[in-house]
Amino acid sequence: MSLDAELRAAFNGELVLPGDPDYANAIARWAINAERKARYVTFPKDTQAVSAIVNWADSNNIPIAVKGGGHSASGSSSSEDGLVIDLGRHLNKVTVSEDKKVFFIGGGALWEDVDRAGVENGVATPGGTVNHTGVGGLILGGGYGYLSGEYGMVVDNLVEVTIVLADGRIVTASEISEPDLFWALRGGGGNFGVVTQFVLKCYPQRPTVYGGRLFYPGERIKEVIEVARKWWNAGPSAKEAVLLTAARSPAREPVVAINVFYNGEVSDGEEKFKDFIALGPIVNTAAEVPVPVINTFQNTVAVHGRYTYMTATSQAGPDPDICVSAYHEVLKTSEDGAVDTAFILELYPHEKIASVPVEATAFPARKSQIGVLFMARWDEAGQQFADRAKNEIRSIKDVFIQGASKQAGLVDPEPGYSNYTSEEKLPASSTKNIFKGNYARLQRVKHQYDRNNVFFRWYGIEPAAA
Ligand SMILES: Cc1cc2nc3c(=O)[nH]c(=O)nc-3n(C[C@H](O)[C@H](O)[C@H](O)COP(=O)(O)OP(=O)(O)OC[C@H]3O[C@@H](n4cnc5c(N)ncnc54)[C@H](O)[C@@H]3O)c2cc1C
Known part of the structure; x- marks a missing residue:
């Protein structure tokens, strides 16, 4: 045969x-x-x-x-x-338990499947903010979204997984069954096997929330970031979140867009974000929307089928001077239209995430800081575009890295969120730098469950010596 x-x-x-x-x-x-x-x-x-x-x-x-x-x-x-x-064709079903306490999520499901099952059952859990993203990679790398202020990282809500190990064995991992493996799966990525089912806690959720997008001309970036800083420094409630994108519009106009989110009534949401609204955005779509709609706001730009380079870092908070300088780089690098560049500030109230000790799960980045995602997208094949995109993103990111060293209270501005890597081959030093104090334990778990390194992609973990 x-x-x-x-x-x-x-x-x-x-x-x-x-x-x-x-x-x-x-x-x-x-x-x-x-x-x-x-x-x-x-x-x-x-x-x-x-x-x-x-x-x-x-x-x-x-x-x-x-x-x-x-x-x-x-x-x-x-x-x-x-x-x-x-796993995406068949192992993609999502259901909610009868007592509405947990989601059963196929390892190849998308977040839109989770959102749909959630709204049908009046529950929700933190998940991806672009609904066609997969649950698999996002959960295993940590995962956060609009509900993270209230409920933490996605992995903080993981109850159990069904996983196929390197030797073909099928096991369930949880706090009581294979606890070391369960620890590693909460942030250690796809390094330990194939997860065919995730069980995630869910919470009662109102059917609608306040959310939408506010657009400002790029020249107003300093004012927008000043408002974002004031909002952030005031200590937003756990029910709020902002994603701020500095880029060019599809018509190539400089534009700053913010997604606002409040898990509650419209009147309260408008009050929370009144300073952003008072700036007079050129477009304001924020309104009462069904919960699943919040994870569609970015679908029109986060389309499938473009070349993409992503990387990330962290900051102590939104900083107008840093953002203005970085935005100059964005506009310069995207001027001829060959490569679209952008940076995105991810402003999720961090107390809940930081309340979990760093060593409690493999996910390493729990200090109170904001995430900054850098993204380049283009349509032409050819190494010259890939090189150009990477160099341009480096120039934008450098502004944040250099600026960060002057920010008070910032711990370790690099590296950013591990799930935003675009590198296929990462040296062991990158993995160590990502997982820091958790790396040695990951190596021991790797030795126990996959010592021949069958699952070697993403941030590779070298199995500990016997
Ligand atoms: C448009 C966009 C929006 C995003 N938004 C968010 C966001 O809001 N929050 C956030 O936290 N992250 C976000 N991310 C980052 C996201 O977490 C990663 O891109 C993640 O890898 C996506 O998971 P996936 O299953 O779609 O990826 P894949 O490319 O399918 O997989 C990524 C890695 O995970 C492994 N993997 C996937 N599924 C399994 C499984 N079931 N068992 C074992 N290994 C598995 C794969 O082998 C691979 O190594 C976003 C990314 C994009 C492109």
Whole structure:
């Protein structure tokens, strides 16, 4: 029997091979540069099928990649000439328990599936702010969203996972079952196996919230950041959040856009964000919206199928001088229209996240700071564009790094959120720098569950010596 036929017979699900009509679709990723020409793309129908695929790949010495939603720009859910286990076609169901205390979420579901099940049951949990992002990578890397002020990181709400290990065993991990593995899965990424189900706590949720987008001409960035700083320094309630994007509009006009979110009545939301509204945005869509709508605000810009470079850092808070200087770089680098550049301040009240001790989960970045995401997107193939995008983002990021050293109260401005990496190959020093004091324990768990490094993509963890 040929290897192809052997694999096809080995598991319950579909196999797509190079040359098949749906091959291009099967290897497509949110960022074009994350695509790789896999030799086998598998779509398992259940957890046993995942186990059979892992065993087959192991016995044939074929490298594995696991795809959830396919949004990592690093290529870590793709495999050049290897085998992909794509969970997105069948292992994507989301249900809510009868007592409405937890979500059961397939390892290949998208956040829109969670949002839909949540609104049908009057519950919610923190999740991704762009609803077509996958749950898999986002949860395993930590995860935050509009509800993080109230309920913390996504991993802080994880109750249990079902996971296929490197040797094909299927286990559940929780505080009481395989606790070390459970610790590592809360922030340590896809380094330990294939998660086919996540169980996440959920909370009673009103059906509508106050939210929307406010747009200002780019020349008003200093005033907008001053208001953002005042709002941030006043200590927003856990029910509020702001995402601030400094970029150009699709019509190439300099624009600063803020997403406002308040988990409550419109009148209270308008009061919370009155200083932003008083600035007189050129567009203000903020209104009472059904909960799932808040995770669609960015869908029109976060479209599939563009080349993308992302990276991140952290800051003590919004700083007008830093943001104005960085915005000059954004406008300069995006002037000719070949590469779109932007920075995004992620302003989620941090007390709940910081209330969990850093060593309680593998997720390492819990100090009270704001996240800054840098993004370049472009449409032309060619290394020169990739190099240019990376250099331009470096010049924007450098403004924040240099400025950060002058910010009082800032602890460790680099690195930023691990899930925003775009690098396919990261040296061990990067992984150590991300996980810091948690790295040694991750190495021990890696040795226990995947000592041959079957799951080696994303931030690789070197198994501890025996
Ligand atoms: C448009 C956009 C918006 C975003 N918004 C947010 C946000 O609001 N909050 C936030 O925290 N992050 C956000 N992110 C970052 C996001 O967390 C990462 O891109 C994450 O990798 C996406 O997960 P995925 O399953 O779609 O990715 P994939 O590319 O499928 O996977 C990423 C990594 O996770 C592994 N993986 C995925 N699923 C599984 C699984 N079930 N079992 C084992 N390993 C698995 C893959 O093997 C790969 O290594 C955003 C990213 C994008 C592109």
